Every structure is written in structure tokens, then in C-alpha cells.
Amino acid sequence: MSEHFDVAVVGSGAGGGVIAGELAQRGRSVVLLEAGPHRTAADFTRWEAEATHKIWWPFRQALIDGGAGGVIGIIAGRCVGGTTTINTKVALRAHERDFAKWEDAGGLEFGPDDLAPHYDRVESALGVRERSDWERCIHTLEPGFRALGAELEPVHSYTDHNCMKCGSCLQGCPTNAGKSTMTTWIHPAWAEGKLDLRAEAPVERVLIEERNGGREATGVEYVDAAGERHSIEADAVVVAGGALNTPQLLIHSGVGNPQVGRNLGGHPVRLVYGLFDEPQDAHMVYPISSHCMEHQHDEDGGFVIEAATIQDPIGFAITLEDENGPMWGEPLVEAARQYRHWTGVLAMANDENNGAVVVEEDGGERFDAHFEPSEQKRIDDALDFSRRAIEAAGATRVLWSGLASTHVQGSCRMGSDPERSVVDGHGESHDVKRLFVGDSSVIPRTLSVNPSLTIMALADRLAQHLDEDPNGYLESRGAKTTAVAW
Ligand SMILES: Cc1cc2nc3c(=O)[nH]c(=O)nc-3n(C[C@H](O)[C@H](O)[C@H](O)COP(=O)(O)OP(=O)(O)OC[C@H]3O[C@@H](n4cnc5c(N)ncnc54)[C@H](O)[C@@H]3O)c2cc1C
């Protein structure tokens, strides 16, 4: 006989980890299914190649205009905690202008007040604090920003005082100073036996049946590490596999809404590096402890710069570009030899969600990207500003990386208009009842800031909604449940 839960959650990242942990702590029966392995601080090492192999999703690319415009490399976590296990923990609330764009995109009236109590809760859970403990590699760059009339300010992040500034955030934090949904929401509930966590358990299908005059989600089908297939029944299913995976899972499960997979946003980013005479050791710091927000809004340029950061040596070397395009041969070797002397910034540009997640006829995945001239201008301006700031700081050479995305969003848009969105204002599918989306896919328009805090706040809101159960979906609906007081 199939097992039965109140809620099955697919994916344990920023969205799924919060939803599963919150519901489990409130006494709901929850199974959390994660495609990747369960690795913890005891396993994490500063060996770049091992981490990318074991806890990252295999490297994927979005084709810009079918590849004619180049590619965007996409990085994501594939482990318990999802991308929050390998991210840099910058904690920013969305700006009210970001929310205004949501209404234009999917007809949803949503403002800062709707999320404020949920931001408060997740910030408190994560222990968000200011990082003004800057190292040399930032002090080196700061005068360059000032010379351009701009300012570097301390970021807020979910890292506690055990942060040893080792620079290893992308390989998993070895001290647990860097918070993740694994350490903050999943482990507390799992360790107390309240949450059924199943790692290395990729979900292949949401089970959907014709019931009560419509279509309803009834559970999920997953494969375990031994390759055995299992079905689980659930009163509600939350898909939170990240903006690249969630739409694929919905399509494979027969959710026919043509909006699924559309409106993918990448928040395109590139690293820009300056070479200095003195060693900077930008790989041995908390990676992003400052930012420049002067150009955050579209009318001010539409980009945010974060500093100081550098990729680990392999990532640094395989993505380096100069005026002639990707570097190779002796110039690349020479640049890599001076690794300790480079410091850099991350230049992120606002985009307009013109990408897509596509399931090909043979079932394979494809990611499309396209930039309108306004978007391309922001990307170019972000590079130009970064170069000028780094040069003004005294760099003897400036190089940069190709385009990447670490902030994919928007492929299952949340909205009140079913013609323009996939889920409603509470994340429930317009087409299939009891089916919810709880991750970055629902963000109707890409934010101008790092998105994880907003994804977690939306997830906290969805957990509350599921627990309040206004539609009477949950079998344990009579249960009196209590939210954790963060
Ligand atoms: C290098 C890097 C640095 C970043 N730094 C920051 C930062 O400083 N601040 C910030 O706000 N944001 C940052 N981000 C972005 C942020 O971490 C993500 O936006 C956020 O984690 C996305 O949340 P999510 O729930 O949508 O997906 P994820 O966190 O990616 O979680 C999705 C999970 O679902 C699992 N999954 C997928 N498909 C299935 C399936 N079929 N069955 C079971 N499980 C499945 C995946 O393995 C994954 O674990 C960074 C990202 C990267 C890559």
C-alpha cells in the first residue's frame, strides 16, 4: 500500500526547505524529497572539482537566441538545502519597485506589506546581520567606486560569527556559519523525527487524477538511490525543484498550461576582475561583504555590483575573457599564475524574463534566453561601470568572465490572470487543485536584488496558507498546529 502524508514537498532548497520545515514543526505529516545527496558540514571541503561534482547540479547553459548570441552558464545546488547550501548568503528584501513589476506581469496586486511579516520571520530564523568586517580586497576597490561618485556599503547576510572568512561558501560552509535551509529548517525538524527527509530521491512525476469534477494532485512518484520506483499519496503536493526543474516536472506530469516554462529570468551576472601589484587573496574572505546599490533601478542603470569576490582557480580560469573573447594559451596561463593578485566584483543586471524552459520532444531539457536592447544595455553598462571602478582603484589590468546566472526565476509565474500565469497568489496551480509551486519559479518578474530571502519569505507564506488549509485539503485538518516562534 502506498504511504500517505499531509504534504509532499519536492526539492529542499530556499523554497521547499522552508515549507517542509515549517509544516513539520506545526505538526503536519510531511515528506521532503530531494534529488541530491544529504551532505553536511562534516563532508564539505574546499576542493572545487569535488564540490561541483557532488553537490552542484551538473553545469547547464541557456542559449541566447538559439546560441547565436552565446550562452549563459547556470549554477545551482543539487543536495539537501538546494542552492542555499552553496550560495553566498546575501540577504536582501525585494524593493517595492520589484513588487510593482509583479502586478504588470501576472495581474497580481502584491506589495511589501504582504511579505513583511514573512521577511521578519525568515530573517530572524537565519540570524541576518551586517557584514562590515571587510578585508583588503574590498578596501582596494573602494576608492575606485568613490572616484566614480558611487559607494560600497556593507551587505546583510545569513552568516553568523563563526564565519572564518575561508571563502568556501560555494563548496558548502564547513563551519555552519553560513546558514541554509538544511541547517535552519530541515535539520531541526528532521533531527526531532518530525520530518521525513528522503535524499537521492528524484521525483519523476506528480500524480494527478480526475476528481471532484476537476484535476487534483494526489501524490508523487520518485526513484530511490537503488533505482526502485515508489509512489506516495499526499493531500497536497508542493513542487519546489528550482526555476529550471519545476516547469519540467509539471510538464512531465501533464500540467498542460502553456505558460509553464515561459518567462524565465536569469538576472544575468558576470565577474569583473582587476589585477593589483599587492596580493589581494580575494579567495580567502567571506565572498560578498559589500555592494553598490546606486544603479539598482532601471532608470538609474538597472544593475547592482557586489564586492569583493573571485571564483576558485578552475572556475576563474575556464571563464576568463578579454576584449578578444574567451582567453586561452599563454595569456590565460599568465593571468592564472597571478591568481592571488586579482580581486573582483559581481555585476548583476535587471532582466525582463524573456527566457524559457523547454522540454524537447525526446524529453530532454533546453533553456532559452533572449535580451531586448534595454536588457543588453544594462548588461553592458554593468560591465563598463565595473571596469571603470576597478581601473580607478589602480588595477593594472581588467578581465571578466562570460555571462552566468545564479538567480534563475519566473518560469511558473504567480498571478491572478490564468492566461498569463501558472499559479495563483498562494502558489496553487490554476489547472490542478492541491498542486502548489513553492520556489523561485513563481516570482513573476526577476528581482533587482539577490532573491533567496524573498523565495524563503514566499515559502513561509505558503506554509502558513497550507497549514491554515482554507480549502480543507489536509487529512489532519482538525489538528491544532503552532508556528515556531522565530
Ligand atoms: C553560487 C550561487 C550564489 C548565490 N548567492 C546568493 C546570495 O548571496 N543571496 C541570495 O539571495 N541568493 C543567492 N543565490 C541564489 C539562491 O540561492 C537561489 O535563488 C535559491 O536557492 C533558489 O531557491 P529554489 O527553492 O528555487 O531552488 P533551489 O534552492 O535550487 O532548490 C531546488 C532543489 O530541488 C531539488 N530538485 C530539483 N528537481 C527535483 C526533483 N525532480 N525531485 C527532487 N528534488 C528536486 C534540487 O536538487 C534542489 O536541491 C546564489 C546562487 C548560486 C548558485
Ligand code: SF4
Ligand atoms: S566564508 Fe564564512 S560563511 Fe562562507 S564558507 Fe567560509 S565560514 Fe562559511
